[in-house]
Amino acid sequence: xxxxQTPQDTSPDRxxxxxxxxxxxxxxxxxxxxxxxxxxxxxxxxxxxxALGATLTVDLPPNEEITVRLxxxxxxxxxxxxxxxxxVTKADQTETPEDFEREAQAISPRVIVxxxxxxxxxxxxxxxxxxxxxxxVAFVGTSGVGKSTLTNLMTGANAETSDIRxxxxxxxxxxxxxxxxxxxxxxxxxxxxxxxELQLTxxxxxxxxxxxxxxxxxxxxxxRNCAHEGEPxxxxxxxxxxxxLDSARLDRYNKLAREDELNTATLxxxxxxxxxTTKLHKRIQGAKKNRR
Numbered sequence: 001x002x003x004x005q006t007p008q009d010t011s012p013d014r015x016x017x018x019x020x021x022x023x024x025x026x027x028x029x030x031x032x033x034x035x036x037x038x039x040x041x042x043x044x045x046x047x048x049x050x051a052l053g054a055t056l057t058v059d060l061p062p063n064e065e066i067t068v069r070l071x072x073x074x075x076x077x078x079x080x081x082x083x084x085x086x087x088v089t090k091a092d093q094t095e096t097p098e099d100f101e102r103e104a105q106a107i108s109p110r111v112i113v114x115x116x117x118x119x120x121x122x123x124x125x126x127x128x129x130x131x132x133x134x135x136x137v138a139f140v141g142t143s144g145v146g147k148s149t150l151t152n153l154m155t156g157a158n159a160e161t162s163d164i165r166x167x168x169x170x171x172x173x174x175x176x177x178x179x180x181x182x183x184x185x186x187x188x189x190x191x192x193x194x195x196x197e198l199q200l201t202x203x204x205x206x207x208x209x210x211x212x213x214x215x216x217x218x219x220x221x222x223x224r225n226c227a228h229e230g231e232p233x234x235x236x237x238x239x240x241x242x243x244x245l246d247s248a249r250l251d252r253y254n255k256l257a258r259e260d261e262l263n264t265a266t267l268x269x270x271x272x273x274x275x276x277t278t279k280l281h282k283r284i285q286g287a288k289k290n291r292r
Contacts (some may be wrong), residue, residue, distance in 0.1 A: 030128055075209075090146060123150075136189075137154065137189050142194045185263070199263055202264050
């Protein structure tokens with residue numbers, strides 16, 4: 001993939017804007033820093049990259065699938081050690097935005113949930129805790145939920161925007177590639193295309209962290225290999241019986257754990273196949289050289 005790079009400005013203010021921290025200087029010498037100044041890839045498109053010299057915000061339309069989708073985003077954020085913040089956007093389009101906020105908050109007590117109108121003037125101030133110099137804010141979610149509108153608000157850009165369809169909660173892809181915007185005195189803001197499907201791979205730790213309530217209960221089960229399907233002394237089923245745990249949450253936990261396990265195994269097999277192919281290619285090349 002080609003790289004379209006602009007001349008680098010390595011002034012202190014520019015480095016701070018790129019997220020430079022003082023301890024980075026201890027990891028490289030002066031000559032290497034001069035030869036390879038720090039950059040940030042700001043645009044990713046199939047035609048090339050644009051490079052210039054982490055908070056994850058998830059926006060989703062309020063609908064019946066919000067819990068399932070949000071859990072996937074949050075699990076990946078936890079896996080990547082990124083702070084997730086859930087924004088329930090377009091609060092002006094419903095009379096009961098608190099219902100959606102309550103539903104999103106049930107995902108995890110460790111995740112901040114905010115209900116807002118991306119076009120309201122006070123929204124920028126509400127997002128200020130995640131808009132400090134050196135930070136990176138990434139807006140992700142389905143198409144039409146307000147990612148580009150929020151990007152425009154935080155950066156002063158003028159990205160094209162669109163709405164979601166109410167019948168299936170899907171929108172038109174107005175953002176067609178990932179682009180990082182650098183703000184003069186604030187964070188780097190990443191706008192992303194809408195995602196209609198999100199599969200988990202290599203995210204077992206994130207799933208465990210998201211469902212730590214279930215995994216904590218599992219340690220109290222009578223049997224270590226308890227499948228929580230009716231075994232005697234199952235603490236998870238006991239929690240469902242007394243109403244402290246929703247059975248649907250257990251079902252989603254099992255589904256995501258199985259999906260991650262399957263996808264991770266498939267990925268490992270693919271990597272092993274690639275390694276085997278590479279070794280075979282090297283052997284063939286070596287044999288050809290020996291014949292000469």
